[in-house]
Amino acid sequence: MLELIVTLVITVSSVLMLGYWFRYSCLLILSAKTTRDYALDIATANQLSFLQVQTELRDQRPADLDRLQASLDRDLAVVTYLIQHASGQEWGLEDRMLQLNYRLMGAWCRVSQRFSAEAGRRALDEMSMIVSHFANVMGERAAVGAAA
Numbered sequence: 641m642l643e644l645i646v647t648l649v650i651t652v653s654s655v656l657m658l659g660y661w662f663r664y665s666c667l668l669i670l671s672a673k674t675t676r677d678y679a680l681d682i683a684t685a686n687q688l689s690f691l692q693v694q695t696e697l698r699d700q701r702p703a704d705l706d707r708l709q710a711s712l713d714r715d716l717a718v719v720t721y722l723i724q725h726a727s728g729q730e731w732g733l734e735d736r737m738l739q740l741n742y743r744l745m746g747a748w749c750r751v752s753q754r755f756s757a758e759a760g761r762r763a764l765d766e767m768s769m770i771v772s773h774f775a776n777v778m779g780e781r782a783a784v785g786a787a788a
Contacts, residue, residue: 666741669734670769678779679772686722688715690771697765705753705760709746712767716742719774729781735774742770 683691689711696703720739723729731739745763753760 662737662741666737669738670766670773674776674780676779676783677776678783679775682719682722682775682779686718688718688771688775690715690768690775694765694768694772697761697768702757703761705749705757705764708764709749709767712764712771713746715771716767716774719771719778722778723774723781726778726782735777738770738773742767745770 680691682688693708693711696708723731745767749760749763749767752763
């Protein structure tokens with residue numbers, strides 16, 4: 641019986657530590673700044689709305705979170721399509737982690753907004769930062785391709 645309890649404690653703590661590492665790594669990736677931010681250029685050129693979503697979320701006025709999430713989902717689909725087809729490069733580990741984090745935050749937003757609008761807003765804000773990160777990656781890859 642004691643062995644079972646110890647095994648459960650070790651397993652649960654390992655899963656919690658993995659979750660903490662994943663969240664911390666994703667937030668660290670998103671906080672890294674590049675020398676030039678291409679997100680605005682990519683958003684303007686491709687009619688993406690993640691910058692407006694960020695503005696709406698930070699205004700603290702009531703917002704339709706479902707509409708904002710649908711807008712971010714559309715933006716992410718456009719940016720990932722551009723990255724896959726324009727640059728021809730493979731997704732790295734960090735990019736895949738951010739994609740998974742985006743999906744997790746989307747699920748968390750759908751669940752949490754029913755109980756707390758603020759928790760839904762925070763999840764959407766992080767999702768918009770992920771889209772902004774990918775737009776910046778697209779801009780960097782396009783700039784490198786143009787310089788070559």
